[in-house]
Amino acid sequence: MKLIYGVNDKPKFGQVIVFAFQQLLAILAATIAVPAIIGNGMAQSAALFGAGAGTLIYLLFTKFRSPVFLGSSFAFIGSMFAAFAGGVSTALGFSGLIMGAAFAGLVYVIIALVVKFAGVNWINKLMPPVVIGPTVAIIGLSLSGNAVGDVLKFATYDVANSVYAMNGAGWAGFVCALVTIFVVILCSVYGKKGVRLIPFIIGILGGYATAAVFTLIGHFANVEALKVLNFEPFLALFADGVTFSSFISVPEFTFISAIKGFGEITPAYVGTIAVAYIPVAFVVFAEHIADHKNLSTIIDQELLEDPGLHRTLLGDGIGSIAGALFGGCPNTTYGESVGCVAITKNASIITILTTAILAVVASFVAPFVTFLSTIPACVMGGVCITLYGFIAVSGLKMLQGINLSENKNLFVVSVILITGVGGMALQIGAIKITTIACALILGIIVNLVVSKAKETE
Numbered sequence: 001m002k003l004i005y006g007v008n009d010k011p012k013f014g015q016v017i018v019f020a021f022q023q024l025l026a027i028l029a030a031t032i033a034v035p036a037i038i039g040n041g042m043a044q045s046a047a048l049f050g051a052g053a054g055t056l057i058y059l060l061f062t063k064f065r066s067p068v069f070l071g072s073s074f075a076f077i078g079s080m081f082a083a084f085a086g087g088v089s090t091a092l093g094f095s096g097l098i099m100g101a102a103f104a105g106l107v108y109v110i111i112a113l114v115v116k117f118a119g120v121n122w123i124n125k126l127m128p129p130v131v132i133g134p135t136v137a138i139i140g141l142s143l144s145g146n147a148v149g150d151v152l153k154f155a156t157y158d159v160a161n162s163v164y165a166m167n168g169a170g171w172a173g174f175v176c177a178l179v180t181i182f183v184v185i186l187c188s189v190y191g192k193k194g195v196r197l198i199p200f201i202i203g204i205l206g207g208y209a210t211a212a213v214f215t216l217i218g219h220f221a222n223v224e225a226l227k228v229l230n231f232e233p234f235l236a237l238f239a240d241g242v243t244f245s246s247f248i249s250v251p252e253f254t255f256i257s258a259i260k261g262f263g264e265i266t267p268a269y270v271g272t273i274a275v276a277y278i279p280v281a282f283v284v285f286a287e288h289i290a291d292h293k294n295l296s297t298i299i300d301q302e303l304l305e306d307p308g309l310h311r312t313l314l315g316d317g318i319g320s321i322a323g324a325l326f327g328g329c330p331n332t333t334y335g336e337s338v339g340c341v342a343i344t345k346n347a348s349i350i351t352i353l354t355t356a357i358l359a360v361v362a363s364f365v366a367p368f369v370t371f372l373s374t375i376p377a378c379v380m381g382g383v384c385i386t387l388y389g390f391i392a393v394s395g396l397k398m399l400q401g402i403n404l405s406e407n408k409n410l411f412v413v414s415v416i417l418i419t420g421v422g423g424m425a426l427q428i429g430a431i432k433i434t435t436i437a438c439a440l441i442l443g444i445i446v447n448l449v450v451s452k453a454k455e456t457e
Contacts, residue, residue, distance in 0.1 A: 004197060005348040007067055007299055015197070019346055020354035022201045024362070026340040026387060027051070027071045027355075028372050029150075029380040034072035034329045038080050040090055042328050044373065045363040046251035047072050050327025052359030054319030058331075059353055061315030062307045067347045068295055069337035069355055070319050072329035075284050075434055076104070080328070082276035091261030092269070094254050094328065099270065100277035101324030107281035108317025112310040120304045127289060129398045131443045134413045135436065136294040136395030138420030139287070139335050140388040142435050147388050150381025151177040154228070168225030172214045173378035176228060180207030180382030188343060197344050200383055207379035228378065233370045249366045254328040277330075284332055286440045288316055291333040294394050298338065299347045339387035342394055408450035416443040 005011055011019065031051050035042035054070045083096030115123075127135075155170030157163075164170065184203035187195050195202065211228040218226030237246050289304070292312055296303045303312060316333065323331035341347050362368045402409050420439035427433075433441075 002345065003299065003347050004193065004345040005351075007065060007301065007347050007349050009348050010350050011346075011348055016348070016350055016354050017358075018198055018201065019344070019348070019351040020358050022198050022344070023069055023337060023340055023351060023355040024358055025200055025204055025372075025375075026336045026383070027069050027334050028375075029377075029384070030074070030334065030336060031071035032373065034074060034077060034080075035327065037077060038084070038328070040084050040093055041252070041257070042254075043252040045249070045369050046253050047323075047327035047329050048359050048369070049251050049253070049363035050323035050325070050329060051331060052356045052363070053326055054323035054331040055352065055356035055359070057322050058312075058315035058319040059349070059356065061318065062311050064349045064353070065301075065307045066292070066295065066303050066312060066315075067299065067341055067349050067352045068291070068333045069352055070316065070323065070331035071334045071337075072323070072327070073284065073320070073332035075280055075287070075332065076100070076277065076330045079276040079280050083273060088269070089261060089264060091257060092264040093261065094258035095261035095265060096269065096273050097254055097328040098258050098324050100273045101321045101330045103274050103277045104281035104284075104330050105317040105321040107278055108285070108313045108320070111285060112313035112317070115308075115313065116310040120309050123289065123304065123309065126444055127293075127440075128447070130402050130409050130412050131416070131440070131447050132290060132293045133395050133398030133402070134416040134420070135290045135440045135443060136398065137392045138395070138416060138439050139290060139294075139436055140339075140390070140392030140395065141421055142423070143335070143384070143388045143391075147381050147384035150377040150384065153377040153381065168223070169228070172226050172228050173376065176207045176211045176214070176376060177378045177382035179210045180204065180379050181385055183207070184383065184386050197346055199343065200340065203383060204375060204379055207382055208375060211376050211379060228376050230374060233374055234367075237366055237370055245366070247366055248364055251326075251363050253326050255325050285313075286437050287434075288313065288333060290436070290440065291335065291338060293398075294391065295338050295341070297394060297398060298342050335391045336384070336387050338394075339390045342390045343386065408453045411450060412443055412447045415446050416440070
């Protein structure tokens with residue numbers, strides 16, 4: 001892919017701030033969604049801080065050569081729920097979040113040491129393009145349901161007929177999503193160089209403005225269905241007048257809440273956390289490789305060799321521990337970030353570094369965090385349709401050099417795509433093997449079985 005800004009390029013200061021803001025918008029919804037799902041007093045602003053801190057650590061370990069942002073990992077949601085299960089106190093639950101991230105990080109460190117001494121050739125043989133390509137495509141396709149669900153957030157889902165029943169609110173949200181999608185597309189395709197670099201910012205602002213118009217019409221016409229935006233968080237900021245806390249607030253960091261729970265830790269609880277987190281870390285390892293293979297294709301630089309898989313693993317593992325220490329969520333490389341790099345053709349590492357710093361600073365700025373949290377799901381859904389689509393296409397592009405008329409290649413790709421699109425995810429005891437991991441594991445097995453077959457004449 002021909003990049004506008006390569007990894008080592010340095011855009012002007014003003015441009016970097018704008019590009020970083022765009023990256024932040026791209027990863028925001030998923031990053032703050034995890035603490036919202038888990039609940040138990042987890043703070044979204046703390047998760048944002050943890051993501052920024054984790055990314056800074058990742059960049060240090062990878063020698064500032066891998067342009068991707070780390071955000072809250074959805075793979076560990078079940079593990080995080082386990083930390084609070086069984087009548088566990090909130091304080092002990094928070095301490096469990098930190099312990100769990102430490103266990104997962106330790107797995108990454110061990111694998112990194114193995115890779116350091118054994119090299120990465122075995123990985124390339126185990127997961128060649130015929131395996132990695134469709135797996136990367138599945139990463140995007142498996143998220144498609146989330147994007148469509150957000151676009152039609154305000155519609156009513158008819159379970160019996162598997163369709164969305166459109167109503168007033170559904171149509172309003174749908175229009176906002178369409179505006180967002182087409183603004184992003186038009187900016188990316190027809191915009192000048194400066195516009196092509198920030199299509200998501202313009203798209204989100206266009207969708208947000210459309211939602212604001214619908215909401216104002218709904219307010220004056222007293223039509224609840226048109227009130228797409230929720231301004232209550234902004235009103236809450238100034239409920240007690242204009243005060244210092246209206247603008248600056250310190251996130252509720254996980255380690256502060258966890259201190260009280262350390263005295264409650266028992267060997268049985270440690271075992272529970274270990275069982276909940278360690279197996280998932282091995283699953284996320286597979287996704288880690290797929291993400292970096294995809295990013296390598298986009299920037300035309302083999303990241304598993306330079307800076308090296310051992311460095312990306314260490315950065316991801318230690319970054320996850322930092323993310324949980326501050327925000328409770330282990331981190332992972334974000335497909336949304338990779339998609340943003342692919343669409344904007346901006347792989348500047350300075351942009352990612354600035355995004356990480358911006359995430360840390362923004363977590364203290366109350367109005368900024370409030371604005372981000374009020375972006376409607378339908379608008380973010382519109383953005384994600386393009387982001388997830390680019391991830392899927394990036395994976396399919398890896399198959400361009402593969403001869404799919406050969407059955408041995410065709411079966412590998414077929415198994416990965418069908419199990420991935422079909423949503424094959426397995427729960428084995430306390431261990432959940434995600435859709436991506438299932439598809440990848442089956443693909444590896446099939447490839448090993450057929451790899452010795454001769455090419456047909």
